[in-house]
Amino acid sequence: MKRNIFLIIIGIALAFWPLGGYQEGIIILTCINCIAAMGVSILTGFTGIFTLGHAAYMALGAYTTAILTVRYGVHYIPAIIAGGFMAVLIAWLIGIPTLKLTGDYYAIASIGLGEAIRLIIENWQSLTRGSRGFPGIDPYTTRFTAVIIFIMLAIFTFNMLESNIGRELKASRDDIIAASLLGFNTPRTRMKALLISAFYCGISGALLGGYMSFIQPSMFDMMKSTELTAIVVFGGLGSMSGTILGSAAITLIMEYFRDISQYRMLIYGVLLVVIMVFRPEGLMGSRELWDFLKFGGKKNNA
Amino acid sequence: MLELVNIDMAFGGVKALDHMSFKISDGSITGIIGPNGAGKTTIFNVITGVYSPTAGKIFLNGRDITPLKAYQINRLGIARTFQNLRLFTRSSVLENVMTAAQNHYINSYRENFLGSIQPAVKPDPKINYGFFDALLHLGRWRNSERTLKLNSLELLARVGLADRADQAAGTLPYGMQRRLEIARALALSPEILLLDEPAAGMNPEEVFELNNLITGIHKDFKLTILVIEHHMDLIMNICPHVICLNFGEKIAEGSGSEIQNNPEVLAAYLGTGEEEI
Numbered sequence: 001m002k003r004n005i006f007l008i009i010i011g012i013a014l015a016f017w018p019l020g021g022y023q024e025g026i027i028i029l030t031c032i033n034c035i036a037a038m039g040v041s042i043l044t045g046f047t048g049i050f051t052l053g054h055a056a057y058m059a060l061g062a063y064t065t066a067i068l069t070v071r072y073g074v075h076y077i078p079a080i081i082a083g084g085f086m087a088v089l090i091a092w093l094i095g096i097p098t099l100k101l102t103g104d105y106y107a108i109a110s111i112g113l114g115e116a117i118r119l120i121i122e123n124w125q126s127l128t129r130g131s132r133g134f135p136g137i138d139p140y141t142t143r144f145t146a147v148i149i150f151i152m153l154a155i156f157t158f159n160m161l162e163s164n165i166g167r168e169l170k171a172s173r174d175d176i177i178a179a180s181l182l183g184f185n186t187p188r189t190r191m192k193a194l195l196i197s198a199f200y201c202g203i204s205g206a207l208l209g210g211y212m213s214f215i216q217p218s219m220f221d222m223m224k225s226t227e228l229t230a231i232v233v234f235g236g237l238g239s240m241s242g243t244i245l246g247s248a249a250i251t252l253i254m255e256y257f258r259d260i261s262q263y264r265m266l267i268y269g270v271l272l273v274v275i276m277v278f279r280p281e282g283l284m285g286s287r288e289l290w291d292f293l294k295f296g297g298k299k300n301n302a
Numbered sequence: 303m304l305e306l307v308n309i310d311m312a313f314g315g316v317k318a319l320d321h322m323s324f325k326i327s328d329g330s331i332t333g334i335i336g337p338n339g340a341g342k343t344t345i346f347n348v349i350t351g352v353y354s355p356t357a358g359k360i361f362l363n364g365r366d367i368t369p370l371k372a373y374q375i376n377r378l379g380i381a382r383t384f385q386n387l388r389l390f391t392r393s394s395v396l397e398n399v400m401t402a403a404q405n406h407y408i409n410s411y412r413e414n415f416l417g418s419i420q421p422a423v424k425p426d427p428k429i430n431y432g433f434f435d436a437l438l439h440l441g442r443w444r445n446s447e448r449t450l451k452l453n454s455l456e457l458l459a460r461v462g463l464a465d466r467a468d469q470a471a472g473t474l475p476y477g478m479q480r481r482l483e484i485a486r487a488l489a490l491s492p493e494i495l496l497l498d499e500p501a502a503g504m505n506p507e508e509v510f511e512l513n514n515l516i517t518g519i520h521k522d523f524k525l526t527i528l529v530i531e532h533h534m535d536l537i538m539n540i541c542p543h544v545i546c547l548n549f550g551e552k553i554a555e556g557s558g559s560e561i562q563n564n565p566e567v568l569a570a571y572l573g574t575g576e577e578e579i
Contacts, residue, residue: 001439156437163436163443167401171390178388181350183376183405183490238392286392 003290004155011151015144024143025211030251031150032141032207033231037247038157038240039200040228045237046161047193048173049099050107052225053114054201057087059121059220061202062209063128066137076140080149080206087202088195090117095194099187102176114225122217133216134209141210149207153200157240160196169193170238201228234275235283242284303328304349304380304494304526309358311344311550318344319355320550326494331520331527333541335534335561337570340547342530343385346496350382351375362494381492383483385499385530391472395463395482398471399454402489404429429453454489460522461485461515477508484515488523495519497529501536513539538562546570 014027036058043049061083068079098109121128128134160166171179172189180186209215227250235246250268257264275283304326311319318341326332334342347353349360351372359368367375381402390398429450435443458464461481466474471482480500487495497516501509517540520527531537537544538558546554546561548570554561561567 004439159439160436163439163447164404164431165433165436167393167397167404170393170397171401174390174392175388177352177372178384178390180372181352181376181382182402182486183373185371185373 003158007151007154007158011147014151015147026252026255028141028143028146028207028211029255030248031146032204032211033251034244034247035150035153035207036201036204036228037231037235037243038153039197039204041197041232041235041240041243042157042169042200043193043197044229044232045235045239045243046166046173047169047190048237049102049190049193050104050229051110051197052107052222052229053110053112053117054197054228055220055222055224056114056117057091057198057201058205058208058224059118059215059217060087060090061205062215062220063121063134063205064202065206066134066209066215067127069138069140070134070136076138076210080140080203080210083206084199084202087198087205091194091198092191095191099190099194111222111225115222118217118220121220128217131217133214135214137209137213137215139210139213141207146207146211149203153203154244157200161240165192173238230272233282234272236285236287237282238286239282239284239288241289242282242287245289246283303361303363304528305361306345306349307359307361309345309348309360310356311341311348311353312356318550319348322358322547322550322552324545324552324555326526326528328493328526329524330543331516331529331541333537333544333558334528334530334547335532335537335544336547339549340570341550342547343498344550345547346382346498346528346530349375349496350380376490379491379493380496381487381490381494382496383480383487383498383500385502387479387483389471389479389482389486391470393471394468395458395471395474396451396454396467398482399457399485399489400450402486403450403454403457405490457485457488458482460488460519462511477504480504481512481515484519488519491523492525494526494528495523497527497531499530499532501531501533509533509536512536516540 014031019027036054040051040054043051064086065076065079065083068074068082069076074082094113098106098113101109122131124130168184168189169192171182171184172186176186179189205220208219231247231250232243234250235244236242250271253267253271254264257267279285307323309319309322310317322341322345334345336342344353348355351370351374355368359366361367362378362380367378370378390401393401429446431442431446455464455467458467461484463478463482463485466478471479474482480502484497484500500516501512504512513536516527516529519525529537529541542557544556544558544561545552546564546567553566553570554564556564
């Protein structure tokens with residue numbers, strides 16, 4: 001409860017703190033990236049399924065929302081939700097055959113699937129205008145919208161992880177055989193995780209479209225997918241606050257060093273390497289921010 | 303009643319179980335002994351659905367459970383512990399127990415997946431909430447989690463781990479991890495409990511405590527217990543009925559003293575005169 005109030009206060013600060021246009025843009029982008037990273041964290045950090053294709057779900061969300069708002073004049077709120085559910089639907093279809101794969105095998109399959117979805121979007125010209133991109137999206141992603149959706153989803157995520165479903169995901173991450181012998185239908189657990197994470201990425205993509213006013217398939221390529229997974233590992237597998245902090249940190253670095261253009265990738269790379277060398281378990285390990293506050297960081301050292 | 307009929311389990315050319323048949327009557331404590339590699343743990347894996355047997359059938363109260371998946375068999379009331387501990391080491395001790403307890407209560411209440419097959423124990427309607435309760439932490443979530451937590455703490459107290467509830471499970475001493483596994487299995491409210499070498503790595507004092515714990519939970523939870531163990535004292539103390547295996551075959555079955563004096567059992571453990579050169 002305290003945590004949710006804390007998140008709401010952060011949300012109010014993010015939404016109403018007086019800032020210039022450029023800073024506002026960075027806040028929006030941070031929120032968008034955090035939402036996608038939370039989705040990947042649920043799958044990779046909490047269920048132990050490594051994915052390298054989640055940008056595809058962002059693309060699905062972005063295109064669904066863009067097409068609905070531009071071509072059919074749907075209001076942006078239902079369109080964003082529809083974007084999330086489109087990602088869920090496709091994830092479900094993809095999950096049935098692929099979630100039997102575990103470990104590295106799923107990661108490889110997810111690369112292929114991610115690229116396949118992107119290529120379908122790129123080549124379905126009549127619907128998506130292909131690689132020319134989809135322009136003229138109403139800029140519905142204001143700072144207010146982005147922050148509200150981010151804070152709402154963050155509260156949902158933390159709440160979810162602190163209840164039966166969170167324990168179920170962690171059980172199948174830590175020991176899938178023990179989980180199935182405690183009565184968990186583990187294939188179904190993994191499917192749940194995939195669907196939830198696809199929903200988050202879909203919403204994130206939908207917001208990105210509304211922020212940029214223009215989307216094109218190359219925005220959702222493998223680089224983006226890898227970046228999402230890297231952020232989750234960077235923040236700590238099994239730490240949602242770590243994911244959010246890591247995602248915010250990386251987005252901020254990438255934006256504030258925009259002046260030095262391509263060289264900022266160097267900083268990104270060096271940062272990842274340094275974290276992995278000095279804290280192989282990631283920024284936060286598997287602890288949450290409040291664990292540090294409460295127990296001075298002594299809890300869960302295993 | 304649990305009944306194994308002519309179970310064969312082959313891994314490639316290796317026959318881990320060969321025409322294994324036995325019956326476990328309700329409320330009994332049965333010991334399974336045998337030299338290393340005799341197929342003891344394989345029996346547990348076959349019963350719990352980790353492996354599906356190459357041939358043969360398993361009946362639980364007259365129902366054929368051979369084709370069911372591990373989690374379905376579990377929900378019919380068979381819980382187990384593991385020889386090589388399989389705790390969720392990063393989670394707290396309490397969370398480990400709650401993970402099992404919630405599953406018994408919440409999921410079996412919500413998913414009536416087996417159709418005609420009823421879960422072994424009626425779920426507690428006080429512990430029941432859905433996805434949206436979990437997202438929003440509504441009142442039902444709060445009440446259910448509180449009950450769940452209290453129930454789990456009670457179980458932890460039963461195995462003597464109440465003061466360790468907040469510790470990460472992986473940091474517990476070995477003997478306590480074994481007791482935690484028992485608590486986690488009990489959280490499923492099973493009818494049949496399979497204990498795979500519960501005393502492995504314990505000192506005599508701990509074995510003595512375990513002895514009392516097993517007989518205690520047997521009485522209090524009205525369990526049928528199947529226990530694999532190498533500690534003969536423990537087996538002889540708690541098991542009125544013992545099954546001895548060797549090379550995947552049942553070589554003897556009977557009371558403790560019968561087993562101790564059975565020539566085949568002695569041969570399996572000590573070798574026969576002819577084989578020794």
